[in-house]
Amino acid sequence: MNKTAIIIPSRLDAQRLPNKPIKLIKDKEMILHVYDAAKKSNAGEVYVATPDQKIKDLIDKYGGNAILTSKNHSTGTDRMFEVFDKTLNKDPNIIVNLQGDMPNIDPRAIVDLVNFMKEKECAIGTLASELGSTSELEDQNIVKVCVKDRMKPGMFVQALDFVRTNPKNGHLPYHHIGIYAFTNKALIQYVSLKRSKLELERRLEQLRAMENNLPIHVGYINSSPLSVDTEKDLIKLQKLMEKNE
Numbered sequence: 001m002n003k004t005a006i007i008i009p010s011r012l013d014a015q016r017l018p019n020k021p022i023k024l025i026k027d028k029e030m031i032l033h034v035y036d037a038a039k040k041s042n043a044g045e046v047y048v049a050t051p052d053q054k055i056k057d058l059i060d061k062y063g064g065n066a067i068l069t070s071k072n073h074s075t076g077t078d079r080m081f082e083v084f085d086k087t088l089n090k091d092p093n094i095i096v097n098l099q100g101d102m103p104n105i106d107p108r109a110i111v112d113l114v115n116f117m118k119e120k121e122c123a124i125g126t127l128a129s130e131l132g133s134t135s136e137l138e139d140q141n142i143v144k145v146c147v148k149d150r151m152k153p154g155m156f157v158q159a160l161d162f163v164r165t166n167p168k169n170g171h172l173p174y175h176h177i178g179i180y181a182f183t184n185k186a187l188i189q190y191v192s193l194k195r196s197k198l199e200l201e202r203r204l205e206q207l208r209a210m211e212n213n214l215p216i217h218v219g220y221i222n223s224s225p226l227s228v229d230t231e232k233d234l235i236k237l238q239k240l241m242e243k244n245e
Helices: 030-041 053-062 076-087 107-118 134-138 184-192 197-202 206-210 231-243
Strands: 004-009 045-050 066-068 094-098 124-129 144-147 156-158 161-163 172-183 216-220
Touching: 004 030, 004 076, 030 045, 030 053, 030 094, 030 107, 045 053, 045 076, 053 066, 066 076, 076 094, 076 184, 094 107, 094 184, 107 124, 107 172, 107 216, 124 144, 124 206, 161 206, 172 184, 172 216, 184 206, 197 206, 206 216
Parallel strands: 004 045, 004 094, 045 066, 124 216
Antiparallel strands: 094 172, 124 172, 144 161, 144 172, 156 216
16 A cells, blocks of 8 residues: 655745745744645645754644754755655655645645556656746746646646746746655655756756656646745735635
């Protein structure tokens, strides 16, 4: 039987929005909204991986499971791997890296991704949705995943590229959603690789996999959770989630 772990890397020291995980949305810290979505999915055991005692104390008080990790990790995936390796003893078959800055992610999106991984047709999976406007296409804070053919719900296809700019090569861009699922073998292989040229240039760690011939498959979902990177993003999301209450 497959065992799945959902690990949420979270740290206070974000350059563009310090203390991001504990920013309040509807009187609750952002990281708790993400944690709730992961729990509601019932797709696997949920852990928060953090180098910050303040976040660990918050999760512990909430009744969740937080693991204190090293402060020296270069990426969220490296932080997640520490929990997979040292706390979970590399036991889970599927490991989900759920970004801690998407408080309005639909739990069903997590379920869809885990179910696809259980079909054992890919090593790394992620999700995407439609871009909402031309301005989003040009916005470098919004990561685009590029594919060959137009996508539809339930479809998983191989990603061709991940970019921050408007692709000019004929590829079809979609709004990339910050959630990844790895098989245990793929995760072990991924963290053994050196950080790649494009990964560093574009500040997109998924490119490490693609530059080392580890294909990533992307699935289409109708919902489009907002990622919070700036104060402007936070205000927009606060208004959206209060409106949808």
